[in-house]
Amino acid sequence: MDGINWIAALGLVLVIEGIGxxxxxxxxxxxxxxxxxxxxxxxxxxxxxxxxxxxxILYIF
Incomplete structure (x- = not known):
């Protein structure tokens, strides 16, 4: 997985964590x-x- 995908994944985690x-x-x-x-x-x-x-989940994708 290249660097952009990891940055996108980190961004998604931050969005999900911030919703609550x-x-x-x-x-x-x-x-x-x-x-x-x-x-x-x-x-x-x-x-x-x-x-x-x-x-x-990461392994599946």
């Missing part, structure tokens, strides 16, 4: 607060699952 705080700032803040109170082990599992799903 832009459209629902109070709800987004509540979700972040709840996540911050979760045990580290649970956050690691969720993060690992997200990374795995992302890698599978």
């Amino acid at each position: 705080p832009m459209l629902m700032p109070k709800g987004w803040r509540e979700v972040v607060t709840q996540m911050a109170s979760q045990p580290d082990n649970l956050l690691r599992r969720v993060g690992g699952i997200l990374v795995t799903v992302g890698l599978v």
Whole structure:
């Protein structure tokens, strides 16, 4: 994959990540607060699952 595709992918991630705080700032803040109170082990599992799903999607495309 060349550099332009990675830049486009990064831009898409930033757009998706920005939608929550832009459209629902109070709800987004509540979700972040709840996540911050979760045990580290649970956050690691969720993060690992997200990374795995992302890698599978990248592999498919």
